[in-house]
Amino acid sequence: MTLAAALLAAATPQACVDPKVVTEGASLGEHFATGSSELANLEASVRAGFALACSKGLLTKESKVTLGAAGGLRLENTPEGNVAILGADPQRLLLEYPFVSTEGPARLPTADEVEEAIYCAAVGATAKEQEESGRCLAD
Numbered sequence: 001m002t003l004a005a006a007l008l009a010a011a012t013p014q015a016c017v018d019p020k021v022v023t024e025g026a027s028l029g030e031h032f033a034t035g036s037s038e039l040a041n042l043e044a045s046v047r048a049g050f051a052l053a054c055s056k057g058l059l060t061k062e063s064k065v066t067l068g069a070a071g072g073l074r075l076e077n078t079p080e081g082n083v084a085i086l087g088a089d090p091q092r093l094l095l096e097y098p099f100v101s102t103e104g105p106a107r108l109p110t111a112d113e114v115e116e117a118i119y120c121a122a123v124g125a126t127a128k129e130q131e132e133s134g135r136c137l138a139d
Helices: 003-009 037-055 111-122 127-133
Strands: 073-077 085-088 093-097
Touching: 037 073, 037 111, 085 111, 093 111
Parallel strands: 073 093
Antiparallel strands: 085 093
């Protein structure tokens, strides 16, 4: 299944809803425990990124990325990663990010990083942007 097809399969007719953040199995460790202020801050940052993407028209009914309210947004820790990446599994959207890296403290994606991941999944960078700036290319 292609990413676009998976994203569409996870979608509902509603656009621009707040994502239900799902952390089970995300390997976030004790840094983002249920009920913690760190988890609340993480959820707020993700929601702010989705709100920013929505305000830019990236989460419309016609978009490749809409958020299914039932499936939510699953977080996946990618310790060696360097950027936020939006993908999909069969039930929900998937946000990969180095929340807990192999070195250093836990970190949160900014709203801009989340919005950029949505942009890359919904629109994508042109070949020129990828060549000149590396936009939408993860290391």
